[in-house]
Amino acid sequence: MNNSRYIRQTVLKSFGTEAQQKLKNAKVLVVGAGGLGVPILQYLNAMGIGTLGIVENDTVDISNLQRQVMYAEGDVGKSKLDVISEKLQQQNSETKITGFATFLNRENALEIIKKYDIVIDATDNFPARYLINDACVILNKPFVYGALHEFEGQVSVFNYKNGPTYRCLFPTMPGSDEMPNCNENGVLGVVPGIIGNLQALEAVKVITGIGKPLAGRLLLFDGLQQQYQQIRFQLEPENLKRTVLEASYEAISCKVPHLISADAFISSLDSRETLQIIDVRTPDEFETFHFEKSKNIPLQELAQRWGEINSSQPVYLVCQSGIRSRKAYNFLQKEMDTPIYELEGGINNYQHYAVNS
Incomplete structure (x- = not known):
């Protein structure tokens, strides 16, 4: 490890070389390399995380460039995983980058997640979040949650030291007609950067033991008013007893579409x-x-x-x-x-x- 590279962190008395070594030893899985995933991956990579896993199976679209700032016009049509893996290696050659060219699903979630110390949810849909939560409970892995809506965002840390889970805050998946859709509602380009960086910070806190992670607390960000609020929620012990994944993580619907x-x-x-x-x-x-x-x-x-x-x-x-x-x-x-x-x-x-x- 190049000590001079991380000198601005290691000179912090409450961080030091011990915390830096914990980052180097850490294995972090980021699910999604879009609006949230890009800032998460950029900063964790720059700060010295030893191993980064990336789950992503999408291609770069012109509409992504407004908020997914690691991609350029010349990347449109290319695999996000290929583009971001190459750029992360250029940013920090010491990091081990492992890519999974797939979407997380019921069949592969446990196998992929078990190899990592912490999972960061950078997805944009409810089924993926419930799947990540349930897999992390089964495997006893903490996960950092982030969500976006127009000018607002949310951040929390679930399943940290047997603390509250995602289902303690949101017990059941909403129906398909109740789900917000970013294609319809949109998001201001800078907001994913703010929320993604807050998620990266929470991951660093969990890994190194500094500060107090947002376990049992939901952080609400309002970009228009530049306000932050926190909502506390309690552990429902039944949610820690999960041993198997659900049969399906599809949104609730009256009929199965063709x-x-x-x-x-x-x-x-x-x-x-x-x-x-x-x-x-x-x-x-x-x-x-x-x-x-x-x-x-x-x-x-x-x-x-x-x-x-x-x-x-x-x-x-x-x-x-x-x-x-x-x-x-x-x-x-x-x-x-x-x-x-x-x-x-x-x-x-x-x-x-x-x-x-």
Whole structure:
């Protein structure tokens, strides 16, 4: 370890070389390399974490650049994992970078997480957070939570020294219609940097033993008012007794939608069959990219405009990530008898598959 590299940390009397060595020995898993993951990875890497694991299976999109500041225009279309791994190694060649080109799921979560000392949630969806929580409880690993919404953010530390878990704060997963969607609601570019850095700080505190981690406390950040608040919550002992993962981490929905995979959708597009594709994104998103002959009916207008859909033809619903098409499916299956399908993972998944196939 190059001691002069970290001199600005080791001269701190309450940190010193002992804490720096703990960082070097630590193995940290970051789930997601997007808005939160980028600042988390940049600072932990710079500060001297010995091993960084990265779970990410997405590609860089032009819309990411507003907040995911490690990526550049020339990276658009490339694997986020490949780009960020290379740049992190350039930043600090002493760090061991291990990439997992996958999305965390029920089948791989325990196997991946067990190799690490601490997990940092840099995802943007509820199913992933419940999965991370449950896997960390089973494996007795602490995890640092972060979430974003428009101009606001949240941070906490769960399962720290048998303390409160994510389910102690949020006992059950919300239904698909209750979930906020960043494609609709958005986030101010600088906010992920603030929340991601707070998550990195909490991870450093957990690893080194300095300060008091946010266990049993939820930090709320309001960027417009520049205010921080804390909410205390208690451990529910039953939540520490988990020994197996849930059978599914899908959002609660009245009916299971009919998903069509990206490869099957591409095959259908290449065939002579004319598909009735309904794009439920905003008009601006539709203008940026859309499938030929698809019809744009934004989700917020669907209740008034669903009569424009041909009920004698199957319906193929698309959106950016699959969240809005799920909501559209839940609405349309009550109104129409025709077969309705969703593009699994939305246009993001389609573009990733198209680039890598």
